[in-house]
Amino acid sequence: MSVTPFRLPVIAKLRREAIEALIAKGLRVDGKRDPATPRSVTVELGVIERAEGSALVKLGNTQVMAGVKMDVGAPFRDTPDQGVLTVHAEFVPLASPLFEPGPPDENAIELARVVDRSLREVGAVDLGELVIRSGEKVWVVWVDLYILDHGGNLFDASMLAAMAALLNARIPYYEEIETGEVVVDRSKPPLGALPIRRRVVTVTVAKIGRHLAVDPDFEEESVADVRLVVALDDGGRIVGLQKSGEGAITREEARRAIALARQAAPVYFKALEEAATSSKADGS
């Protein structure tokens, strides 16, 4: 059952008015950007050696780590010639006073499903290349999102972390033994990169009062009526949308939000590209 949030951060009314007044003037509460510009973003790859792929994304004060692990498993019955991609998100209690230990709540589930759909709908990972034996053995790719510090806008940071960790992932070495079993051997060098066909980012646009702004920080998010998460691929297509939050938007605001998202998306694509290039230079 989904319940109206009853444990919310307390934001003074004056602060709320200040945030809104700033955005009306084309400024932000952190003082360094306009409504179409995300906070500073860094993407670091290969932060967890045990994982097949990993990334740490810092977006302002928000930190999200993503780890990719791969197992050999059975394909879904209706897609015998495709590997399996699964995204999960953990709102780790150390990340925010608002997070409690326990199974994923509706916010964690929504986040994981939005990231999952955005990757899936464009075929970001070519799952057809992840078949070991048709109908029997395929690679199961787990993307686990770990929210480490909640400074607002978990959607964009998590999408970036997932995409970056997938770009960083290497398929482990495996052998088919006589019984037909497939044995993974991580002591041997990995086989190669995952087949990534498209890059996807999300840009979250918050509606604060009557104004729109991308990449809300924690305070902005707390006073926002509603957010529209816009997923865009590297071909400029809209590959997903999710309205999230108690409020509503007009059709005109939906169109303007998509235009703002398009304006901001290159910042995220650039951060991904820089991470991918620098990790190639390191030979990792």
Place this chain on the structure above:
Amino acid sequence: MKAAHGRLISEEGLRHDGRRPDEHRPVKMEVGVLSNADGSAMVEFGRTKVLAAVYGPREPPQRFMLLPDRAILRVRYHMAPFSTSDRKSPAPSRREVELSKVIREALEPVVISELYPRTAIDVFVEVLQADGGTRTAGVTAASLALADAGIPMRALVAGVAVGKVDGVLVLDVDEVEDSAGEADLPVAGAPDLGLITLLQLNGVLSEEEFEQALDMAWRAIEDLVRQEKEVLRRKYQGVSRA
């Protein structure tokens, strides 16, 4: 199962069930279908059948949930085990958790919750038969059930999903079109307020297609809300004559 379906748009531009691209399936709406609930409604979009019930404003079982300045909304979207072709486990799936959230958030903007502080308004949506469009039929049924329960609302809401099959935008996708289609855009809104209250996109659309799809959805939502008003008016006219 994408490869299993052939062309979904015929030479004449008609859909697999004979509909035009902008044609809704037959819609049925009925209110007051349950005796215990404070308000209830059944909505059918073709073979999709959804039942909604509203209880409240009432005291919730857990008082720590209460808010001092408004009622909380508690919404559950749930599919009956027999509603799908393979039996659906009655345990809530991740999909149902997400849809409960987006349906709640589609209703929050229209319920005047500040009139009932320290109470809960419960909305239960049960999908009895699923053939595509269950969340949008669910929002439509919930809107009717809330009105039927006499909960003060700023406006009525309704929902519809626009899909893209064989490159053509189609209104009110059914399950065949949804599973084979290239995009699914569920939209719900309150036309009387000019507000979109639910918006999701699963799939790929150009900006131009998005605008066309949103316009197509909006016209259908306006029509659905007209039908909601008609159904409610009929019921209350019946009451005044009795």
